[in-house]
Amino acid sequence: MKKTDIALIGLGYVGLPLALAFAKRYHVVGFDVDGKKCNNLKKGLVSRDQCDATKLRNALDHGNFHITNKLNDTKACNYYIIAVPTPVSKDYHADPTLLKKACEMVGQVIDKDDTVVIESTVWPGMTEEICVPILEKVSGLKLNTDFFVGYSPERINPGDSQHPVERIKKIVSGSTPATATALEKLYGSILLNGTYKAPCIRVAEASKVMENCQRDVLIAFANEMHTIFSALGINTEDVIAAASTKWNFIPMHPGLVGGHCIPVDPYYLIDKADTVGIDARLLKTARSVNNNMAIDYAHRIADKLRRSGGTSVLLLGFAFKPNCDDIRNTRVADVYNELKKTVSDITICDPLIDVEKAKENYGITVVHSLPSNKSYDVIAVTTAHDIFSRDAFLHIEHKPIMHLCEKTTE
Known part of the structure; x- marks a missing residue:
């Protein structure tokens, strides 16, 4: 029996x-085109939200x-798992x-009898319609005769210590029943909660986009409710607490929707729906509502500043969600860019993120700590890190007076 080596x-x-x-059970070759990243990982240098440095x-x-950035180092492997980003363009297309x-x-690098598994989020059909033809053309091999493919959507939640990969129930699927069964066994050997074998690859692909589209729609609903209630002078969190006493109410909280999944994946389904003549109106509306919340929040801050006669603003948090250091697609950048059109004195503080990356990726200066001798006219929580609720963190006399992003997570 051939040894299992995973790339x-x-x-x-x-x-x-x-x-x-x-790697706890098999020999694994980790490949990335970024040589600098590979060198850092070899030294054990890794973001705390990406993985535990001790485990690495x-x-x-x-x-x-x-770990390698040399493709040929993977040639001895017989399972190739692809986990690369699938972002959207600037005009919101897959x-x-x-x-x-x-x-x-x-x-x-694949050889006869190898299996390629896609983990990246895709539209339903992409594995077989786009990935397989590329694999066949480059390798000269034929699907289900010489090699096999599977799809197992990722469910990683960065910064979530309660749901590490070992505790996630994984969906698996394969280009043949035998491939699906083999992947069920492979993934099941490292997962505490096992796997779910989808009937086909397209179902597995669709399940992933449906998961994140659902969250996007529910958050958009919470954001719209928040906009209405705020205009009526009603505290949205109080409303949610009251409504949550009904057994079938689904509590969702308003907030900025950033990161690499929820604000991205719906566009893959929107684009695919368009190819079969379906206008995904609900998904488009949810995306519009959530994308516009950063602008709405900036206007609320500016309005409070005008009414107070103040000039300075402190934004607490730059990561895209609470208690993590991930700044990918953070909507706090949108709040800042809209706010700076009318406000000149803006400070952003986030003790968890890499401030150099924030400057490099967004051109925005973020600080890790606050000066003890400065006061602010408006303080807004833009990312609800737990640390911001601690008295020791804010060594200034007044407390945050605007909570813009309470509990929204990806």
Whole structure:
């Protein structure tokens, strides 16, 4: 029986934790095109929200995990798991460029009887319609005769210590029943809560986008309720607490929707629906509502500043969600950029993020701590990190007076 060797293509927030989980039982080669990232990972340098640094060092020390930016180092593997980002373009359309490139690379190294698994979020049908033709063309192999494919959507939640990859129930699917069964066994060997075998790849693909579309719609509903209640002078959190006493009420909280899943994945389904003549009106409306909340929040801050006669604003939090250091697609940047049109004295403080990355990626200066001798006319919580609720953090006399992003997470 052939030995199981796994190649993880893409060592980001999804690929790295999955690679470490597999490395407990199998030999794993982690591949990433970013040489600098690979060198840092080899040194054990990693974001606390990406994985536990101790787990990374242990895997490297035990010899089960090899990190490389050289594609040929993966040639001995027989399972290739692709976990690269699938973002959207500036005009909000699906952009699978990175996934296509990853398939081209994998096509160069796969051999007969190998299996390629896609973890990246895609529209229903993308694995078989786009990924497979690329793999076949580059490799010269034929699907289900020479190699096989599967789809197992990622469910990683960065910064969530309650749901590490080992505790996530994974959906698996395959291009043949035998492939699906093999992947069920492979993933099931590292998961405490097992797997769910979808009847086909398209169902597995659709389940992932449906999960995040549902959250986007529910958050949009909460945001619209918040806009209405705020105009009526009603505290939205009090309303949610009261409504939650009904057994079938689903409590969702208003907030900024950033990150790499919820504000991205709906566009993949919107684009796919358009190809079959379906106008996904609800999904488009939810996206519009959530995208516009940052502008609405900026206007609320500016209005409170005008009414108070003040000039300075403090924004607490720059990460896209509470208690993590991830700044990808953070909507706090949108709040800042809209606010600076009318306000000159703006400070953003976030002790959890990499401030150099914030400057590099957004051109925005963020500080880790606050000067003890400065006061602010308006303080707004833009990312509800737990640390902001501690008295020791705000060594200034007044407390936050606007909570813009209470509990929204990805």
